[in-house]
Amino acid sequence: MIPRPAHLIESVLLVSARPIEPGDLASATGLPTREVQDALYELETRYSPESSGIILRNVAGGYQLATNPACAASVERFRQELRPTPLSNAAHEVLSCALYLGPLTRAAVSAARGVNSDAVVRGLLERGLLAEAGSDKGIPGSPALLAVTDEFLASAGAASREDFPSLETLVAPEELDRLRQRLNEAREREAPPAPDGV
Amino acid sequence: MIPRPAHLIESVLLVSARPIEPGDLASATGLPTREVQDALYELETRYSPESSGIILRNVAGGYQLATNPACAASVERFRQELRPTPLSNAAHEVLSCALYLGPLTRAAVSAARGVNSDAVVRGLLERGLLAEAGSDKGIPGSPALLAVTDEFLASAGAASREDFPSLETLVAPEELDRLRQRLNEAREREAPPAPDGV
Amino acid sequence: MNSSATSGEVSRPLASFTVELDVYSGPYEWLLALILKEEVEIFEVPLREIVDLYLNSRPEGGPDALERDTEFVGSAASLVLLKSRTLFPALESEEPDEEPALSPEQLADRLTAYLKVKRGSEYLRERFDANSGFHASAHALRPRPGRLRIDAARLQHAARRTFSRPIEPPTAHLGPITLTIQELAAWIRSSLVRGPLSYEDLVRDMDRLHAAVTFAASLSLANEGHLTLSQSDPLGPLTFLPAV
Numbered sequence: 334m335i336p337r338p339a340h341l342i343e344s345v346l347l348v349s350a351r352p353i354e355p356g357d358l359a360s361a362t363g364l365p366t367r368e369v370q371d372a373l374y375e376l377e378t379r380y381s382p383e384s385s386g387i388i389l390r391n392v393a394g395g396y397q398l399a400t401n402p403a404c405a406a407s408v409e410r411f412r413q414e415l416r417p418t419p420l421s422n423a424a425h426e427v428l429s430c431a432l433y434l435g436p437l438t439r440a441a442v443s444a445a446r447g448v449n450s451d452a453v454v455r456g457l458l459e460r461g462l463l464a465e466a467g468s469d470k471g472i473p474g475s476p477a478l479l480a481v482t483d484e485f486l487a488s489a490g491a492a493s494r495e496d497f498p499s500l501e502t503l504v505a506p507e508e509l510d511r512l513r514q515r516l517n518e519a520r521e522r523e524a525p526p527a528p529d530g531v
Numbered sequence: 532m533i534p535r536p537a538h539l540i541e542s543v544l545l546v547s548a549r550p551i552e553p554g555d556l557a558s559a560t561g562l563p564t565r566e567v568q569d570a571l572y573e574l575e576t577r578y579s580p581e582s583s584g585i586i587l588r589n590v591a592g593g594y595q596l597a598t599n600p601a602c603a604a605s606v607e608r609f610r611q612e613l614r615p616t617p618l619s620n621a622a623h624e625v626l627s628c629a630l631y632l633g634p635l636t637r638a639a640v641s642a643a644r645g646v647n648s649d650a651v652v653r654g655l656l657e658r659g660l661l662a663e664a665g666s667d668k669g670i671p672g673s674p675a676l677l678a679v680t681d682e683f684l685a686s687a688g689a690a691s692r693e694d695f696p697s698l699e700t701l702v703a704p705e706e707l708d709r710l711r712q713r714l715n716e717a718r719e720r721e722a723p724p725a726p727d728g729v
Numbered sequence: 730m731n732s733s734a735t736s737g738e739v740s741r742p743l744a745s746f747t748v749e750l751d752v753y754s755g756p757y758e759w760l761l762a763l764i765l766k767e768e769v770e771i772f773e774v775p776l777r778e779i780v781d782l783y784l785n786s787r788p789e790g791g792p793d794a795l796e797r798d799t800e801f802v803g804s805a806a807s808l809v810l811l812k813s814r815t816l817f818p819a820l821e822s823e824e825p826d827e828e829p830a831l832s833p834e835q836l837a838d839r840l841t842a843y844l845k846v847k848r849g850s851e852y853l854r855e856r857f858d859a860n861s862g863f864h865a866s867a868h869a870l871r872p873r874p875g876r877l878r879i880d881a882a883r884l885q886h887a888a889r890r891t892f893s894r895p896i897e898p899p900t901a902h903l904g905p906i907t908l909t910i911q912e913l914a915a916w917i918r919s920s921l922v923r924g925p926l927s928y929e930d931l932v933r934d935m936d937r938l939h940a941a942v943t944f945a946a947s948l949s950l951a952n953e954g955h956l957t958l959s960q961s962d963p964l965g966p967l968t969f970l971p972a973v
Contacts, residue, residue, distance in 0.1 A: 336601040340584030344602035345609045347585050350867045353609075361609035386534060386541030398868060403534045404542035411543045411551075411559035412870045417877040418549075423657055425887035428879070433888055446891055448755040449747065461871060462879075489879040500892070503885060508893040522745055548869040588863065600862025610864075618857065619751040620850065621773055627849035643846055645839075647770050650752040687853065688860035701848040707841055714837050 338364050339372040339379075346376075352395025417460075423453045428462060428481060433500045434516070436466045436478035444519030445512065454479065462488065472524040536562050537570040537577075544574075550593030550685060591684035592691055621651045626660060626679060631698050634664050634676035652677065660686065742797035743804070748782050750775060761804060764811065765937065771812045780805060807938050810945060913946035914955075921956060921971045928967035 336344075341362040346353065353361075359369045373389070373396060380389035386404045390397045400408050420428075427450050430442045443450045457463040458479075466480040481494070491497060500509065534542075539560040544551065551559075557567045571587070571594060578587035584602045588595045598606050618626075625648050628640045641648045655661040664678040679692070689695060746757040752773045753760050763769040783801055788794070920926055928947065932940040947969055950956045957970040 334580075334601055336584060336599065340599060341602050341605045343584030344598035344606050344864075345584075347596065347598055348606050348610060348864050348867045357609070362605045363608075386538030386543075387545050398545065400542040400545055400868075401534065401538060404539050407539045407543055407560045408546055408870070410561070411546065411555075412873065414555065414559065415870060415872040415876070417872045420877075420879065421657065421659065422887065425879075425883055426891045429884055429888035429891055432884070433892070443755070447759055447894055448753070449749065459871075460877075461874070462877075484874050485879070487875055488877045489881055489884065491881075497881070498885060500888070503889050504892045512892050545866055545868050546870040548865040548867075586863070596866050597863040600860075603862035603864070606864050617861075618854070619775065620854075622751050623850035623854045623857075624846055627846050627853055630853070631846065631849050643842060645843065646772050648773075650770050650773050654751050654753075686860060687856045688863075689856070696852065698845040698849055701852055702845050706844070710840060710844060711837055714833065714840065 337372075338362070338368045339375045342369065342372045343376060346389070346396060346398045349397070352390070352392050352397040354395045358396070421453075423450070424457060424462075426450075427453045427457060428485065431463055431479050431481045432485075432494065432497060436480040437516075438469050438472065438476040438478060438523075440476065440519060440523055441516055442479065444516055472520070476523075535570075536560070536566045537573045540567065540570045541574060544587070544594060544596045547595070550588070550591045550595040550681070552593045556594070588688065589690050590688055591681040595685070619651075621648070622655060624648075625651045625655060626683065629661055629677050629679045630683075630692070630695060634678040636667050636670065636674040636676060638674065640677065658682075742793050742800045746783065746786070746801070748779055750778060757804075761808075764808070771808070774808070774812070776805065776808055776812060779808070810938075811941060813945070913943050914950050917943070917947060917950060917969065918955060921969060924971070925959075926969040928969060931969075 341364065342358055345358060345361050355366060355369050355373070358364075358373075359366050362369070364372070376389050377391075379385065380387050380398065382388050382401050382403065386401045387398055388401050390399050423446075426446055427442055430437065430445045434441065434445060437445075439451055439454055442454060454463065458465070461482055462485040463479050464482045465477040467478050468475040469478055486493065486496075489497075504512070539562065540556055543556060543559050553564065553567050553571070556562075556571075557564050560567070562570070574587050577583065578585050578596065580586055580599055580601065584599050585596055586599050588597050621644075624644055625640055628635065628643050632639070632643060635643075637649055637652055640652060652661065656663070659680055659682040661677050661683070662680045663675040666673040666675050684691065684694075687695075743757055747755060748757050748760060750760075753763065753769055757779070760769065760774070764771050764774065783805075787798070791797075917926070917931070920931075928944070932943050935943065947956065947958065950969075951958050954972055956972050959968045959970055960966070
């Protein structure tokens with residue numbers, strides 16, 4: 334079954350929390366701009382405040398699905414009841430990297446854990462437990478640095494990072510040396526030291 | 532303007548990535564269960580694969596809005612993300628053990644498959660498709676029991692654990708007969724019947 | 730499935746080749762280390778997939794292209810060998826039977842049970858495939874701040890586990906193979922002319938890979954009836970005896 338243009342636009346709108354410009358809708362769906370416009374007119378009727386609990390908003394030059402303000406009370410009650418998903422072992426490991434070794438890049442988190450951790454990092458950013466805090470200018474592409482947030486501290490019942498036992502009390506010195514060496518090696522792979530005389 | 536029940540439900544569904552149980556929809560919207568059910572029927576038509584790029588799914592004991600798979604290419608192009616690596620044969624076998632024979636221990640999974648499965652189990656725990664659900668007190672060391680998760684049900688598009696055909700229907704009786712016959716033949720080849728008079 | 734291979738350091742040409750497999754994702758070198766430490770089951774490592782990943786991500790040319798390819802071929806060959814070693818049936822027969830032999834009925838029951846699991850897994854694959862195109866709403870609300878409780882003890886445990894994970898570059902164990910099973914087999918046979926041979930003496934100066942190749946060669950010879958393996962205790966010293 335070939336989906337109709339309005340269906341394609343609708344599905345893309347569901348997976349973006351931010352407004353999407355018509356040009357980006359066109360390139361995602363492969364539709365000509367004209368068809369994108371027609372589909373958006375059609376969706377404005379389908380998702381109007383009179384006919385739906387979900388509305389199509391045109392904000393800041395882009396289009397976005399949002400809840401109908403008339404339904405705000407239900408949405409807020411739902412939010413009050415929302416139980417957080419428990420954190421996985423992997424999430425605990427990534428958080429401990431950010432807490433003890435951070436701010437650090439995604440690549441450094443992966444190097445410390447020994448497995449690609451990008452998906453776990455994305456989840457923790459979405460949950461507000463990690464945040465990007467500046468970037469590492471010493472590495473080509475200046476990748477973002479990750480740090481734990483105040484929300485993380487509050488969730489762990491800590492007033493500050495000093496409330497956690499120090500790294501030295503958790504890990505033996507030779508293991509710490511190995512860890513630092515692993516991180517250095519990973520960093521050098523990303524930012525090779527300049528050769529002499531340059 | 533007082534919103535219609537279906538609109539209230541719709542707005543709450545938009546703000547959850549996870550399936551919501553009918554009871555939770557009722558308490559968020561303040562609607563009686565009966566009205567929630569009626570509204571869900573109405574929304575199943577509005578968000579059916581034929582009529583929309585957004586679909587109402589009944590999975591893992593709840594209801595969830597998700598993109599229509601027919602629109603997946605546009606969604607994935609927009610996100611610039613690849614689909615997660617498909618699971619291996621080994622992973623599907625371990626999940627089949629947990630679904631049909633579980634909850635069961637790691638050792639029981641390995642015994643059923645005839646090969647150590649700990650690494651595969653670790654991967655599935657990390658992906659959230661398996662979880663430890665209690666432990667087997669009858670075995671020394673009380674090893675953890677593994678069970679499939681709601682995430683598993685959602686990934687399989689199943690409303691509940693009962694939403695799978697039984698193992699007996701998946702294996703045809705003729706196939707079982709053939710297996711036994713092959714075993715008998717193999718046994719006879721290994722230990723040919725003694726010749727007469729010996 | 731993602732992979733990448735870019736030029737790395739001169740001494741470790743595969744340093745930046747990473748693999749994403751079901752059982753492991755991360756640097757290829759570490760996968761080798763984990764296999765040697767038996768933290769990853771070689772049975773579960775799809776060797777063909779690794780080769781495909783390497784070929785697909787292999788950068789054209791570059792100053793160390795030949796070295797990189799050689800290194801990869803060497804390590805991949807080692808993996809094939811290790812895998813075939815673990816699949817060798819003779820290995821089991823040298824150890825005392827831990828499980829009593831299965832009766833034909835028990836064997837049939839066990840295979841029937843496995844067949845069912847297998848069919849169940851095939852059904853699940855179809856089901857997962859059919860449902861892989863759904864994407865959930867990105868408009869999800871976060872729970873109110875403060876509702877999540879992070880357990881400090883679990884966090885410390887995670888830190889300890891992560892920071893003391895024993896990972897070191899393992900390629901020293903896995904130099905290119907310089908001896909074939911045939912060469913080793915010929916060597917073992919000529920040494921056996923002088924009488925029984927101790928496996929431990931034979932491999933004393935070898936690295937782990939060559940010791941494994943030697944073991945594989947001795948299993949081949951035993952299988953063909955050229956020698957007998959003798960081991961009085963489980964995991965005890967192993968002696969090769971000339972075939973009677």
